[in-house]
Amino acid sequence: MALALACAGCAETTKDVASAPAPAAGAETPVVPAAPAWWREAGDPVLAILIQQGLDTSPEVICRIASLRQYDYQTERDAKRIGTKLGRLFGDKSVNTDPQIRTEKVDRVSARRERLARQIALAYVEVRRLQKDVALRGNLRAQYKDNAEVAQFRREAGLVPAIDGSLARSQDETAQGELGFAQGRLDQAIAELARLVGDQPDALAAKLGTPGTLPDPAVDPLASAAPENPQRAVLADAVLREARLTQALEESRRSVRDARTAYREGAGAFSTLYVTEAAALAVELALADARAARVTATLDLWSGQDGSWAREGLAPVVAPDPSATGPTITVTAGCD
Numbered sequence: 001m002a003l004a005l006a007c008a009g010c011a012e013t014t015k016d017v018a019s020a021p022a023p024a025a026g027a028e029t030p031v032v033p034a035a036p037a038w039w040r041e042a043g044d045p046v047l048a049i050l051i052q053q054g055l056d057t058s059p060e061v062i063c064r065i066a067s068l069r070q071y072d073y074q075t076e077r078d079a080k081r082i083g084t085k086l087g088r089l090f091g092d093k094s095v096n097t098d099p100q101i102r103t104e105k106v107d108r109v110s111a112r113r114e115r116l117a118r119q120i121a122l123a124y125v126e127v128r129r130l131q132k133d134v135a136l137r138g139n140l141r142a143q144y145k146d147n148a149e150v151a152q153f154r155r156e157a158g159l160v161p162a163i164d165g166s167l168a169r170s171q172d173e174t175a176q177g178e179l180g181f182a183q184g185r186l187d188q189a190i191a192e193l194a195r196l197v198g199d200q201p202d203a204l205a206a207k208l209g210t211p212g213t214l215p216d217p218a219v220d221p222l223a224s225a226a227p228e229n230p231q232r233a234v235l236a237d238a239v240l241r242e243a244r245l246t247q248a249l250e251e252s253r254r255s256v257r258d259a260r261t262a263y264r265e266g267a268g269a270f271s272t273l274y275v276t277e278a279a280a281l282a283v284e285l286a287l288a289d290a291r292a293a294r295v296t297a298t299l300d301l302w303s304g305q306d307g308s309w310a311r312e313g314l315a316p317v318v319a320p321d322p323s324a325t326g327p328t329i330t331v332t333a334g335c336d
Contacts, residue, residue: 037309038302039117044215046208047124050197054120057198061112065314068105072316075102102316110310116196117310118303122296123193124215129292130186131212136284137182140277141175147277148172150263151270164270171274214295231301238294245287252280 039051055061148168154160187201194204259276262268 037117038299038305039121041302042121042215042299047121047215050124050193050207051117051120053199054116054197055113058112058116061109061116064105064109064112068102068109068314071102071105106311106314109314110307113310114303114307118299120193120196121299121303123189123196125292125295125299127186127189127193127208128212128214129288130182130189131208131210132214132288133285134179134182134186135211136281136288137175137179140281141172141179143277144168144172144175147260147270147273154266159266160270167270167274171277214291215299216295229301229304231297231304235294235297235301238290238297242287242290242294245283245290249280249283249287252276252283256280 037051040048042048148165148171151160151164151168155162155165190205190208191201194201197204199207255276256273259268259273263270263273
């Protein structure tokens with residue numbers, strides 16, 4: 001099977017590479033267990049699947065790994081060539097290679113993996129936040145419709161002035177417009193996440209489900225963060241803000257219940273209900289933003305720590321014999 005990785009404006013070099021290379025004999029690279037990938041510890045299996053999918057399908061990551069494997073192949077081939085030809089003449093079967101070249105190639109692969117994982121995580125959090133936004137507005141619009149029906153009934157019964165019906169209709173129409181705008185932003189966010197993970201927006205939306213929930217890491221990241229880490233303060237502030245808004249939400253919901261009961265019983269004005277419901281929605285949305293900020297700060301803190309997971313599978317390998325049958329990898333200078 002041919003795997004072609006093309007970069008515009010770059011000269012191509014094609015090599016045959018075996019599909020299952022073996023570890024290089026005598027390789028001096030120390031075997032250090034990789035730290036668990038932070039995104040596997042986030043407590044969200046969908047996030048973990050999407051990041052892995054993005055890492056596995058990213059053309060840039062694949063291209064850079066192919067460039068690294070081609071370098072291993074070339075180095076091994078040159079070593080064999082010197083050993084079989086020049087070695088007979090000069091009695092030297094060694095080949096001088098610059099380990100810095102390979103180190104730089106590995107660094108480029110791992111850096112791109114780390115950056116892509118973080119991009120996918122942030123895009124995922126944004127999608128989940130907007131899903132919550134759409135769900136809140138959709139639920140509230142259903143309540144607004146109920147308000148309009150009650151206002152209309154009381155208006156026809158001569159219990160309230162006509163302004164109640166006007167306010168109710170205005171409330172519903174405004175909510176409808178804001179819901180459409182929120183849905184549009186959600187569609188754009190899903191399209192961006194789909195681009196990062198190499199998926200189609202419709203297929204990705206089905207995988208995400210609705211309504212979605214934000215990741216809720218079971219591990220306290222503050223416990224493992226160094227005191228001098230600036231992200232620690234950002235996360236602490238986000239946690240405090242979320243706690244305050246959670247308390248404020250309970251109070252706003254109680255106010256809405258009281259205002260709704262008072263209006264239905266004829267003891268309250270529709271304007272009071274209108275204001276309390278708008279205030280409750282503002283708190284709900286602010287809380288969703290605060291939770292997203294807390295999750296983002298957590299992921300930033302984790303992703304900035306041990307990145308050895310991004311070097312998995314990048315150890316030196318023995319290049320196959322040039323005559324061996326294997327997939328063709330087209331590598332371009334743009335991979336580096």
